[in-house]
Amino acid sequence: MNSKAIDFYYFTGTGNTLLVARKMAETFSDSGIEVNFRRIESSDPADVDLSHTLGIAFPVACQSTYLLVWKFLRALPECDGTEVFMVDTMQSFSGAIVGPLRKVLKKKGYRPIGAKEIVMPGNWFPKRINEEKNAGKVTRGLDKAAGFAQKIVDGSSRWRRVPVLSDGFYWICSRPKTWEMMAKAGEKFTVDVEKCNGCGICEKLCPVGNVTAGEPPSFGGSCQQCMRCISFCPSEAILVPDKEYALYSAVKVKEILGD
Numbered sequence: 001m002n003s004k005a006i007d008f009y010y011f012t013g014t015g016n017t018l019l020v021a022r023k024m025a026e027t028f029s030d031s032g033i034e035v036n037f038r039r040i041e042s043s044d045p046a047d048v049d050l051s052h053t054l055g056i057a058f059p060v061a062c063q064s065t066y067l068l069v070w071k072f073l074r075a076l077p078e079c080d081g082t083e084v085f086m087v088d089t090m091q092s093f094s095g096a097i098v099g100p101l102r103k104v105l106k107k108k109g110y111r112p113i114g115a116k117e118i119v120m121p122g123n124w125f126p127k128r129i130n131e132e133k134n135a136g137k138v139t140r141g142l143d144k145a146a147g148f149a150q151k152i153v154d155g156s157s158r159w160r161r162v163p164v165l166s167d168g169f170y171w172i173c174s175r176p177k178t179w180e181m182m183a184k185a186g187e188k189f190t191v192d193v194e195k196c197n198g199c200g201i202c203e204k205l206c207p208v209g210n211v212t213a214g215e216p217p218s219f220g221g222s223c224q225q226c227m228r229c230i231s232f233c234p235s236e237a238i239l240v241p242d243k244e245y246a247l248y249s250a251v252k253v254k255e256i257l258g259d
């Protein structure tokens with residue numbers, strides 16, 4: 001790594017990615033590198049400091065990542081060799097992010113110095129939560145995060161790309177239809193009015209302004225299914241009809257909101 005500061009842009013739905021980014025930051029700080037955390041959903045890509053190393057962290061969604069993350073990445077300014085690394089968290093597999101993102105960033109003039117995908121507990125409507133298994137996954141995931149950060153510091157990290165495979169996956173996963181389907185499913189969320197206390201946290205949590213607080217809150221047509229509103233509703237009042245699932249979260253709601 002050339003610079004002594006990292007601006008670490010992250011998006012997290014239920015906290016896995018935040019845990020990973022924080023773990024990496026510990027290693028960076030131990031090596032005397034300054035880390036500035038920035039939330040993707042409330043950052044302007046035009047404000048990125050091109051004299052710092054750029055870190056990007058996000059969850060895998062539909063083999064790729066959320067449209068809101070892609071929107072930020074595609075709008076990054078052009079530069080002359082700013083170092084960039086990415087880390088994602090996922091339940092098991094992603095085919096459509098590491099290669100395609102490298103391509104986009106290279107084209108803008110960034111120097112990709114490392115990419116890592118880290119398995120963490122699944123948060124997409126898990127049937128049940130196995131606390132022990134999840135704890136094991138988190139421990140292993142955070143170990144990998146620390147190891148990856150150390151490699152970035154040492155200069156031995158890599159950003160490998162599997163050209164044909166990842167381009168093919170990207171083509172499939174980035175089709176508007178995929179995200180229209182996600183949004184349609186999000187429109188079907190309902191609220192148990194007996195449980196809802198009208199606190200409005202769901203509106204604050206939504207990274208795309210799709211939830212309007214009220215008694216009950218209402219949902220628009222641009223949900224990306226990050227799971228925040230469902231997972232962090234303090235009265236567990238947001239429901240998905242005809243679906244059996246348990247709620248997963250890796251952190252407290254205030255850590256997501258940054259209070």
Ligand SMILES: Cc1cc2nc3c(=O)[nH]c(=O)nc-3n(C[C@H](O)[C@H](O)[C@H](O)COP(=O)(O)O)c2cc1C
Binds near residue numbers: 059060091227
């Ligand atoms: C809508 C949605 C789609 C997902 N798609 C994938 C996927 O394609 N592959 C995968 O391995 N995990 C997938 N996951 C699981 C998440 O990537 C994983 O649990 C991640 O660590 C969540 O990070 P977060 O807690 O920071 O939001 C998906 C989760 C959601 C909510």
